Amino acid sequence: DIQMTQSPASLSASVGDRVTITCRASQSVSSYLNWYQQKPGKAPKLLIYDASSLESGVPSRFSGSGSGTEFTLTISSLQPEDFASYYCQQSYSIPLTFGGGTKVEIK
Amino acid sequence: QLQLQESGPGLMKPSETLSLTCTVSGGSISSGSYYWGWIRQPPGKGLEWIGSMYYTETYYNPSLESRVTISVDTSKKQFSLKLRSVTAADTAVYYCARHYNWKYPFDYWGQGILVTVSS
Numbered sequence A: 001d002i003q004m005t006q007s008p009a010s011l012s013a014s015v016g017d018r019v020t021i022t023c024r025a026s027q028s029v030s031s032y033l034n035w036y037q038q039k040p041g042k043a044p045k046l047l048i049y050d051a052s053s054l055e056s057g058v059p060s061r062f063s064g065s066g067s068g069t070e071f072t073l074t075i076s077s078l079q080p081e082d083f084a085s086y087y088c089q090q091s092y093s094i095p096l097t098f099g100g101g102t103k104v105e106i107k
Numbered sequence B: 001q002l003q004l005q006e007s008g009p010g011l012m013k014p015s016e017t018l019s020l021t022c023t024v025s026g027g028s029i030s031s032g033s034y035y036w037g038w039i040r041q042p043p044g045k046g047l048e049w050i051g052s053m054y055y056t057e058t059y060y061n062p063s064l065e066s067r068v069t070i071s072v073d074t075s076k077k078q079f080s081l082k083l084r085s086v087t088a089a090d091t092a093v094y095y096c097a098r099h100y101n102w103k104y105p106f107d108y109w110g111q112g113i114l115v116t117v118s119s
Helices: none
Strands: A004-007 A010-013 A019-025 A033-038 A045-049 A062-067 A070-075 A085-090 A102-106 B003-007 B018-025 B035-041 B048-054 B057-060 B068-073 B078-083 B092-099 B106-109 B113-117
Touching: A004 A085, A010 A019, A019 A033, A019 A085, A019 A102, A033 A062, A045 A062, A045 B106, A070 A085, B003 B092, B003 B106, B018 B035, B018 B092, B018 B113, B035 B068, B048 B068, B048 B078, B048 B092, B057 B068, B078 B092
Parallel strands: A010 A102
Antiparallel strands: A004 A019, A019 A070, A033 A045, A033 A085, A062 A070, A085 A102, B003 B018, B018 B078, B035 B048, B035 B092, B048 B057, B068 B078, B092 B106, B092 B113
């Protein structure tokens, strides 16, 4: 199985801050890396697919980069509605696996 | 707009078989190249893929494969999850979701259903 490790597990930030979350794969997943946002009591929502492609309707302040084993999700200017948990997921091989999540909290 | 809705029991006893159904509306479950999958999330924890199916092909997480069956009823626009011999460790929110194929993300999700296993 490909292990996905996210860092940090949590972070505190203020509105307007630039936030970066890292996801590392235990082996190369090429660019088959997706990012989801999850708010309490809700299903995950797709933000980024193929490492850097923005899902339709997702604000442009979200961006993704990386390939191989190291990936980042960046929120260029944190908005109040962005306080949530974020998960990476590899779709390179079965079993599909997710990172442990990063909780973005209000400072 | 495609919508997915999970249904099933919210409370179960250890050793029972969990049966959940996902009803698809606003689109077809039998056309195109879509895979239909199940993902779960224990309270306060991360996400775990359980398995997916495409037409008659099924793919399971090896960690659960011995206890899981996923099936589809295209006439009812539903696909189902059965998880045998549940324990407290199977307590989780269970989500159904769609993905285009293995290399694509889960683009549509159900709202999730909490299943608690307790004696």
